Structures are given as C-alpha cells and as structure tokens.
Amino acid sequence: GDSVTQMEGPVTLSEEAFLTINCTYTATGYPSLFWYVQYPGEGLQLLLKATKADDKGSNKGFEATYRKETTSFHLEKGSVQVSDSAVYFCALFNQAGTALIFGKGTTLSVSS
Amino acid sequence: DVKVTQSSRYLVKRTGEKVFLECVQDMDHENMFWYRQDPGLGLRLIYFSYDVKMKEKGDIPEGYSVSREKKERFSLILESASTNQTSMYLCASSLELALGTYEQYFGPGTRLTVT
Numbered sequence: 481g482d483s484v485t486q487m488e489g490p491v492t493l494s495e496e497a498f499l500t501i502n503c504t505y506t507a508t509g510y511p512s513l514f515w516y517v518q519y520p521g522e523g524l525q526l527l528l529k530a531t532k533a534d535d536k537g538s539n540k541g542f543e544a545t546y547r548k549e550t551t552s553f554h555l556e557k558g559s560v561q562v563s564d565s566a567v568y569f570c571a572l573f574n575q576a577g578t579a580l581i582f583g584k585g586t587t588l589s590v591s592s
Numbered sequence: 593d594v595k596v597t598q599s600s601r602y603l604v605k606r607t608g609e610k611v612f613l614e615c616v617q618d619m620d621h622e623n624m625f626w627y628r629q630d631p632g633l634g635l636r637l638i639y640f641s642y643d644v645k646m647k648e649k650g651d652i653p654e655g656y657s658v659s660r661e662k663k664e665r666f667s668l669i670l671e672s673a674s675t676n677q678t679s680m681y682l683c684a685s686s687l688e689l690a691l692g693t694y695e696q697y698f699g700p701g702t703r704l705t706v707t
Contacts, residue, residue: 523596523682523698569634578642579625579650580696584634
C-alpha cells in the first residue's frame with residue numbers, strides 16, 4: 481500500500497543554518513504531496529503542497545519539489561529561525577484519494 | 593478564519609469508561625477525520641466521514657466508533673476505554689475542491705489519558 485518515509489529526528493540546528501528533511505514515498509500513480517507543521521501545543525497546519533511532478537511548493541521560506549524519478553519530496557529552508565522549532569510531517573493522499581497518509585514526523589529544534 | 597474546535601484539550605478517564613470526543617468545524621466542510629498521534633508512529637487514521645450519517649473505517653478503527661448527525665460535528669467514541677488508547681487525538685476537516693488536492697484543517701488535539 482501507499483506509504484511515506486521521512487528521516488528520523490530529532491534534528492538540532494543553530495539559527496541561520498540550512499535545513500533539509502528528507503521524505504520519500506511509495507504510491508500508485510502520482511499522488512498530491514504535502515508538508516504539515518505542528519508547533520508545540522497546537523494542531524497540524526499545512527505548510528506547503530505540490531500536486532504534480534516537478535511542482536515546487538513554497539511557504540514561509542520553506543520549499544519542496546515533487547520529484548517523480550526519485551519519489552521524493554524533501555523539505556528545505558535556507559536559514560532556519562528559532563520559531564521554526566516544530567514537528568514536520570510529510571504526507572500524501574491514499575490511492576482512493578480519500579485520506580492522507582502521514583510519515584512519522586521529524587522534530588526540528590533550532591537554538592539561538 | 594477557518595476553525596476546527598475539539599471539546600477538550602486534556603482528558604483523563606478510567607479503564608472501561610465510555611468516552612466521547614467532540615469535534616466541530618465552522619467551514620461547511622463535507623469531509624471530517626479522526627486521527628491518533630503517537631510518538632514514533634506519526635498520525636494514523638481512525639475513521640472519516642464524507643457526509644452526514646456516512647462513515648468509513650480508517651487504518652485503526654478497532655475499539656472506536658464515530659457519529660456524524662450534523663454536518664459540522666463529528667464525534668469519536670471509545671465504547672470501553674483501555675490504557676492502550678492513551679494518545680493524542682486530532683480531528684480534521686476538508687472541503688473537496690478536486691480529488692486529491694484538498695487541504696485538511698486540524699483542530700488543536702485532545703490528549704487523552706486512560707488510567
């Protein structure tokens with residue numbers, strides 16, 4: 481079945497460092513791909529999305545490109561801030577298109 | 593502004609109790625979802641509903657049931673709570689704009705502890 485694999489955390493960075501969180505997927509066809517973020521004590525928020533191959537989603541300085549050839553959707557940010565500390569989830573729609581399948585989440589901790 | 597609310601942020605119940613978790617959305621969304629979130633496991637779908645009185649099992653429906661009597665409200669029911677149901681429960685809703693492209697909006701979560 482469909483699945484999402486993302487890198488294990490926690491990821492610990494200093495402010496202004498470059499961030500990459502890897503995400504690969506297994507799915508039939510070409511599902512829409514998402515990154516969600518969960519700040520401490522809050523629910524999940526959509527960070528960015530891409531609906532077809534080679535699409536680049538971007539928001540708040542974060543970017544991710546839908547790579548069909550490598551079945552990947554890696555999240556990147558050029559310069560992280562303390563306020564980016566959160567849990568990040570990669571997700572895709574299941575084959576039926578009815579619900580999201582999430583990765584296990586990657587905790588990011590940014591220190592000043 | 594889009595809003596999904598859950599009845600409690602924290603809940604403590606005893607083994608064997610019947611537990612109701614309530615979720616309300618004010619966006620007139622057709623679809624509503626219940627997930628549980630556990631460390632190292634991410635989010636797992638329990639049940640979802642695409643219309644009033646309609647429900648579909650997700651990946652881990654055992655031990656749970658749901659109710660959707662009104663479009664804006666989706667309830668998760670633990671018929672007889674057990675300690676392995678201690679978890680964070682997240683509700684979400686979405687408007688189906690086109691197959692595969694809709695965004696899900698999440699509530700803040702209910703942290704349930706079963707003792």
